[in-house]
Amino acid sequence: MDAIVALHQRVSQSRLTAPAPDSIQLDLLMRSAARAADHGNLQPWRFLIIEGEGLIRLGQLFARVAAAKKPDITQAELDRFTAMPLRAPMIIVAIAKCQPHPKVPEIEQVIAAGAATQNILTASFALGLGAIWRSGEMAYDDTVRQAMGLSNNESLKEQILGFIYIGTPDADARPARQINPKDFFSTWTGE
Structure with missing residues (x-):
């Protein structure tokens, strides 16, 4: 797919099923993340890949955390937290990895990690x-x-x-919402 088409047409897809990305696709996603804009070449990101039993354990973790925060939590609420990671065959946890740097403040490192995450989404599409x-x-x-x-x-x-x-779409992607770029671009002349 052409890069401009992917950038203009990408949409989030929440209805996902197996299979997860295969090893070749996953390698392409990782390489895409690594090409994010990165002031200072710090690579201020890392990603955790979770699938299979890891998804079940993540759901159990979510339920434990929810129960600790709300002692009177209902079983239905616990079940919802337990099932959250099972909405896709794979989860990639995006992590900003910030380190002290004299020229690259933490906010720029977080933004770079966000850009790497966005690259994964666009490459997935x-x-x-x-x-x-x-x-x-x-x-x-x-x-x-x-x-x-x-x-x-x-x-x-x-x-x-x-x-x-991330996974295989369970339904056709809805068309990308039409936007008018002029709504958020303007010219500054300094006058």
Whole structure:
């Protein structure tokens, strides 16, 4: 698929089924992430790939965290948290990996990790895969961060940017929403 077509037509797809990306597709996704804009060539990102039993364990983690936050949680709510990771055959956890740098502030590193994540989404669409970037309370929870082995010290501060649910689309992609770029582009003359 042409790059411009992929950029103009990409949509998030939430209805996903097996198969997950194969090894060749996954390699292409990883290579796409690595081409993100990156001030200082710090590669301030990393990704965790979760599938199979890992998805079940992730759902159990989500349910434990939810129960700890809400002692009177219902079984239906627990079941919802347990099932969340099972909405796709693979999840790629996008992580910003920020380190102290004299010329590249943390915000630029987070933005670069977001760009790498967006590259995965666009490459997924170009390959005929379905993907959606989800976040929510579990992405920002310290217990989830610790369970996934994220660092949080002076030399390396990591944060989850979100969960990329990825697989085979279970339905035709809806057409991309039409937008008018002039709604968010303008000219500044400095006068």
